[in-house]
Amino acid sequence: MLRKTIALAALGLAVFATPALAASSHPLEPKEMTWGFEGPFGKFDQAQLQRGYKIYREVCSACHSMELMSFRNLGQKGGPFYDPKYPNPNDNPYVKAIAKDYQINDIDSETGDVIQRPGTSADRFPNPFPNEPAARASNGGALPPDLSNMAKARDGGPRYIYSLLTGFVEPPEGLTVPNGQHYNPYMAGDVSAYYKGKHHVPPGGFLAMAPPLATDKVSFDDGTKSTVEQQAKDVTAFLTWASEPKMEERKAFGIAAIIYLLILSGILYVSYKRIWRNVSH
Template identity: 70%
Template sequence: MLRKLSIIAAVAGLAFAGQALAAGHPLPPKDVKWSFEGPFGKFDQVQLQRGYKVYREVCASCHSMKLVSFRNLGDKGGPFYNEKYKNSNDNPWVKAIAKEYEVADIDSETGDPIKRPATSADHFPAPFPNEIAARGANGGALPPDMSLLAKARANGPDYIYSLLVGYVNPPAGLKIGPGQHYNPYMAGDLTAYWSGSHEKVPPGGFIAMAQPLKDGQVTFDDGTKSTLDQQAKDVSAFLMWAAEPKLEQRKQTGFAVIIYLLLLSGLLYASYKRVWRNESH
């Protein structure tokens, strides 16, 4: 009898846990077809340039990208790569972009802290001097660094794209506090804020960031229509490049290694047949 009660309790516990997990489960990210997918995929350089502009004009006001240097923009596979400039520090587009920023430095004569125009060797500067200032400007929330965001989140660019285009009006019955925004692609558990049936808790969670993009917010230099969808795709691709700038080289190396292993396997098999051809088995 006790054994049966234990089994029933365990099943009930698993069912309850399943309901709790379901309540806090966001919508699965949209499946976007990216140029860099697959074993032979490559970044679309023009898309990366548009994505950089979205980051520069919108995202950079709150989000840092401290692991990326300006010179990386001119590396092979990057948004401003030009084969004429093997050393990306010599790339004039990279130099021009760096000069648009100011970075903290020390006066070599007085030792006083100063601001100077960035060079291609500098990293992207943070928009806030410290974490306290960042939280203070964002209602207590800390905007994440975007250097590795596309690799740190499951489904990387798909997730970022889905989150950016996924803002919708909250369903009736969902209580939203000040500084919060509903997004069905954001992880969270809304059970405590939902006045309806617990079996119909809406998916997603709250996010401190208001919808950052809208149609026409950024003007693209190549004439591409600046829709919300296009901006979200472009900046997601750019963040994927920032997180894995050597993606194309890695794929090329992997392909070369596979070819080498296939040739080596053929040679080993031929050697085996030659060495043992006169031996009985």
Template identity: 70%
Template structure:
């Protein structure tokens, strides 16, 4: 009996102490609306092209997209889709983009590792040859692949946008270790780094990626002003497309399926009334 009382007392202390030890969290993502959201949302091709340019000139230095092929860029609803080229492998824009990248390959005659210009059938290459090299180039942190980053994060578009635009100077009393940056939208626990009032630990966390976007860091071909917010919104749209390039087709199929089911329900109900109209219930 005594053992049970002691065990229950210990459990009560653990439960009561839990909230006092809990800390951390992150700011809720910023409220940003995107054209592709909702059941009838569509990708803006001009925005996808701008987003690709941000990825190519900024993000691709550290992040790969090894689930996306260059030919996907020229598929229907893609950034560089052109109805004149139903086969995206024939799209000159796609072929020119692929040729800008170098792909590791094997010489079929000598077996040596060689580099060649990518073709439309190749996938986006990783910027690093392996994980240790990626970590060595980023202070020990491993840059995530961006192929499905939007689908892999809760509130994906808003979350990634908030991270890209949410870098802030650390509040007084927060000790930031070298190679780390404070971002209130990054989930973390800053208790161990906070020297202020322990009841007011700032939310957010540290991120190893320095602020990637700078005003006018890229030049958009359509003349759109390249603010940090604009670049972030465009690259998020591009990454959303990369995460689900068949999204528009899926929505269209879903709408057609709903219309079909409504019509089928009407026909079934009309048949029911016709067959059983003279039968007493």
């Protein structure tokens, strides 16, 4: 009798637990992509970084900050506008021109009043909003994340960014999207409370950001066709570079260190053989 009672209780728990388990949802795995900057010998494509910066400037910067980036970073070695003629990126005229297009909040040294002045290469990228409440008010209560380290802050890195940017689709039948939200199967979340369909709960979640990219939304100076996929690849490469702007230097140092250690190991081995060749073991 006791065994039957335990079995019935376990069956009841299973019945009640099954809907809860079925109700949970998970985002899709990021799309498989091949990037030129991956691997020990990978490098960034400077033309792609320039296109990616233009997308950030004309699209992403309206909502997202990059507070850890300074304009001079754009002209450093490996950066989008690096020029070997200007080893000091602060002297790069193109970087200076980019910075000058921005208006930077500053304090008048004589009156103490808040003023705006043209940017310099030493300035950081300006925040599109003066404070967090203003950012939330302009985005339906959501706070747009800073993009400085986005490629490292999200699981999947560049694959996740690319997948999210190209993953906006029509919600499946039975899924009600809340006002001011947008469905994306690559976004982490749980949409079970908004799903009344007959099938499994769809993957993904909601986010306040509308699809940011569209065909020909940004024109590329080098003539590259401006598709959504191309724009997503380019801005993803730029954000990956921004997350680790010294990646190429780090890889070059690592390869040189490995070569040095291999040569040193060979020299030590030969020296060992010469010193101990007449000594019996």
